[in-house]
Amino acid sequence: MQLEEAKRRFIEGWGTLGSAWGVSRTMAQVHALLLISAGALSTEDIMEQLQISRGNVNLNVRALMDWGLVRKELRPGERREFFSGEKDIHKVATLIMKERRRRELEPIMRVLSEIKQVEPSPTVSEAEAKAFSETIGNIQNFADLADRTAATIIKADENWFLSTFMKLMRPG
Amino acid sequence: MQLEEAKRRFIEGWGTLGSAWGVSRTMAQVHALLLISAGALSTEDIMEQLQISRGNVNLNVRALMDWGLVRKELRPGERREFFSGEKDIHKVATLIMKERRRRELEPIMRVLSEIKQVEPSPTVSEAEAKAFSETIGNIQNFADLADRTAATIIKADENWFLSTFMKLMRPG
DNA sequence: TCAAACTTTCAATAAAATTTGAAAGTATAT
DNA sequence: ATATACTTTCAAATTTTATTGAAAGTTTGA
Numbered sequence: 001m002q003l004e005e006a007k008r009r010f011i012e013g014w015g016t017l018g019s020a021w022g023v024s025r026t027m028a029q030v031h032a033l034l035l036i037s038a039g040a041l042s043t044e045d046i047m048e049q050l051q052i053s054r055g056n057v058n059l060n061v062r063a064l065m066d067w068g069l070v071r072k073e074l075r076p077g078e079r080r081e082f083f084s085g086e087k088d089i090h091k092v093a094t095l096i097m098k099e100r101r102r103r104e105l106e107p108i109m110r111v112l113s114e115i116k117q118v119e120p121s122p123t124v125s126e127a128e129a130k131a132f133s134e135t136i137g138n139i140q141n142f143a144d145l146a147d148r149t150a151a152t153i154i155k156a157d158e159n160w161f162l163s164t165f166m167k168l169m170r171p172g
Numbered sequence: 173m174q175l176e177e178a179k180r181r182f183i184e185g186w187g188t189l190g191s192a193w194g195v196s197r198t199m200a201q202v203h204a205l206l207l208i209s210a211g212a213l214s215t216e217d218i219m220e221q222l223q224i225s226r227g228n229v230n231l232n233v234r235a236l237m238d239w240g241l242v243r244k245e246l247r248p249g250e251r252r253e254f255f256s257g258e259k260d261i262h263k264v265a266t267l268i269m270k271e272r273r274r275r276e277l278e279p280i281m282r283v284l285s286e287i288k289q290v291e292p293s294p295t296v297s298e299a300e301a302k303a304f305s306e307t308i309g310n311i312q313n314f315a316d317l318a319d320r321t322a323a324t325i326i327k328a329d330e331n332w333f334l335s336t337f338m339k340l341m342r343p344g
Numbered sequence: 345t346c347a348a349a350c351t352t353t354c355a356a357t358a359a360a361a362t363t364t365g366a367a368a369g370t371a372t373a374t
Numbered sequence: 375a376t377a378t379a380c381t382t383t384c385a386a387a388t389t390t391t392a393t394t395g396a397a398a399g400t401t402t403g404a
Contacts, residue, residue, distance in 0.1 A: 001286070001287060001289060001290060001291060002290070002291055002293055002296075003290045003291075003293065003296045003300065003301055003304060004296075005287075006287035006290050006304065006308075007304070009283055009286065009287050010283065010284075010287055010308065012283075013279065013280050013283035013284075014280070016279065016280075017276055017279075017280050019194065020194040020272075020275065020276045021193070021194060021276075022191065022192040022193055022194055024361080024362070025362090026362075026363085035307065035311075036304060036307055036308075038300065038303055043380085043381080052363075052364090053363065053364045053365065054364085054365075054381085054382095055363075055364060055365070055366095055382080055383075055384085056362080056363055056364070058381065058382060058383090059362095059363090059382095059383095062382090079371080079372070079373095079378090079379055079380055080379075080380060080381085081380085081381080087307065089310050089311050089313075089314045090314065093314065093318075100192075103192065104189055104192045104193075107185065107188065107189075108185050108186070108188075108189050111181055111182065111184075111185035112182075112185075114173070114181070115173060115177075115178035115181050115182055117173060118173060118174070118175045118178050119173060119174055119175075121174055121175065124174075124175045124176075128175065128210065129175055131210055132175060132178065132179070132208060135207065135208055135259065136178075136182065136208075138261050139207075139261050141261075142261045142262065142265065146265075196391080196392065197392090198392075198393085215350085215351080224393075224394090225393065225394045225395065226351085226352095226394085226395075227352080227353080227354085227393075227394060227395065227396095228392080228393055228394070230351065230352060230353090231352095231353095231392090231393090234352090251348090251349055251350055251401080251402065251403095252349075252350060252351085253350085253351080345404100346403105346404090347402105347403095347404090348401105348402085348403090348404105349400100349401085349402085349403105350399105350400080350401075350402095351398105351399080351400070351401090352397105352398080352399070352400085353396105353397085353398075353399085354394105354395100354396100354397095354398100355394105355395105355396100355397105356393105356394085356395095356396105357392100357393080357394075357395100358391105358392085358393070358394085359390105359391085359392070359393085360389105360390085360391075360392085361388105361389085361390070361391085362387105362388080362389070362390080363386105363387080363388070363389085364384105364385105364386085364387075364388085365384100365385105365386095365387105366383105366384100366385105367382105367383085367384095368381105368382080368383075368384100369380105369381080369382065369383085370379100370380085370381070370382090371378100371379090371380080371381095372377100372378085372379085372380095373376105373377090373378085373379105374375105374376090374377090374378100
């Protein structure tokens with residue numbers, strides 16, 4: 001396969017993956033482009049390569065910078081900004097996990113803890129209220145587990161991450 | 173908090189979580205409703221509780237059945253169908269992981285293996301082609317790791333899952 | 345076989361998310 | 375101070391996705 005074709009396919013695949021993850025297709029494509037580009041790219045470069053508007057590039061590179069996946073790079077004597085993607089895939093995974101934990105796990109955990117205590121009421125049997133609290137409690141325990149696991153992985157450095165998961169996959 | 177209010181909040185929260193995960197809000201809400209309902213519900217029940225149309229209920233319960241998260245329940249002497257949600261939250265997590273692995277991890281892995289071999293070409297330096305293959309190789313290794321981890325967890329039973337993750341969280 | 349009680353489909357509609365592009369804003373060099 | 379070279383914003387347009395509801399299809403019982 002030719003390099004250009006390979007790049008195109010990777011950008012497309014990464015975009016599809018992103019859209020399954022609540023990340024906009026374009027944001028994932030900008031990320032993919034920066035991931036496989038050796039140097040940093042300017043807004044114009046990205047516009048041209050992905051065929052998207054200036055506003056769209058600006059929006060998406062800033063979102064990627066929020067996630068910590070892309071950094072602004074200033075070159076002496078150049079007025080325009082260049083953007084470069086985090087190339088270490090373990091760091092990429094960690095940053096994504098961190099952001100998703102903050103955005104998704106935390107809100108649902110807040111809801112779970114708020115709704116766990118159901119007040120007695122004349123229209124609801126005690127058994128019904130208890131069953132509800134139990135279901136919520138189970139979900140809460142599981143979410144706690146997921147949250148603590150995510151926190152541990154996020155704190156860990158790359159080597160620890162790799163070796164632990166290797167052990168996990170090949171127990172004994 | 174009153175039970176009705178608590179239920180409403182859970183359904184809303186679960187729906188929000190779902191939409192961050194590329195699952196439609198309504199599908200997640202139907203799932204949430206069935207998760208906290210003691211018995212099985214009919215199409216009419218779901219329509220009424222979530223205030224959505226018949227076609228929408230039908231579409232979403234069938235999607236949930238595809239994921240294995242909801243089962244059809246037939247009652248002797250009743251013509252209509254009832255639906256009940258998988259209540260075991262570990263099974264829910266496993267089923268979701270399995271489905272996402274199939275839908276998301278597998279396609280990107282196929283793309284990665286296809287694009288790894290970049291042909292030499294007059295317009296592309298050898299160094300450039302090599303750098304690209306290396307980047308893709310790194311992503312591929314990581315995806316393999318994620319895939320094998322997911323496969324292991326999916327195969328494992330609930331107790332194994334719990335105990336391994338407990339160890340993971342409290343190493344030593 | 346028919347009618348009743350359902351489920352399923354799908355074209356039209358509505359809602360949500362994304363994208364554009366032009367205008368406004370900002371920083372730098374002269 | 376002004377021109378230049380950029381970045382940022384945001385209302386409007388577009389595209390994508392989800393929803394509706396009526397019609398068609400299916401199953402069951404009499």
